[in-house]
Amino acid sequence: MDWLRELLKKLGVEDSKLDGIIAEVSKELPKHTVPKDKYNELSEAKKKAEKDVADRDKQIEELGKTAGLSEDLKKQIETLQTENNSAKEKYEADLKELQLTNAIKTALTGQVHNEKVVTGLINKEKLVIGDDGHVVGLEEQLTKLKTSDAYLFKDDSQQQQQTPPGFRVGGGGNPNPPAATASLKDAIAAHFQK
Known part of the structure; x- marks a missing residue:
């Protein structure tokens, strides 16, 4: 939310708030x-959906023009029904693919070194989208990949240790301030006395 911070600063909001x-x-x-x-x-x-509706409207208009040709009309209707069914199946497959891709990207965000490589290793055919939109089978595949190809995933302890960017109250100071500056002679003497 850096954009919000900058906007608020421009509006004169105090840093403390x-x-x-x-x-x-x-x-x-x-x-x-x-x-x-x-x-x-x-x-x-x-x-x-809008494109499909426009295509079907055009098909209906063409059917209206050829309404007098009974046999040709029946054949054309059958052909159009077949085309519409295949278009519907393709649409549903494309939508499922898009949902799976988005779910995989969301699950992998910040957890892997190379998202494209890990995405390629996931078998989308074994994934099922539930009624609630949750992808069933993704966690199992990710768990197997974490076990078999752990090098693809970021270390959990590294993710937790990384501090998020932003302002820290009292931050930036040295937690272990050095003692009063000593002369070079004193430092060498102290080193050899140990």
């Missing part, structure tokens, strides 16, 4: 916004 404001915004923002991957997924589905 920034962390509190940003913490509150971080807590409330997810309640009122849609995650980007979910938005992209729904946007793609909407575009595809």
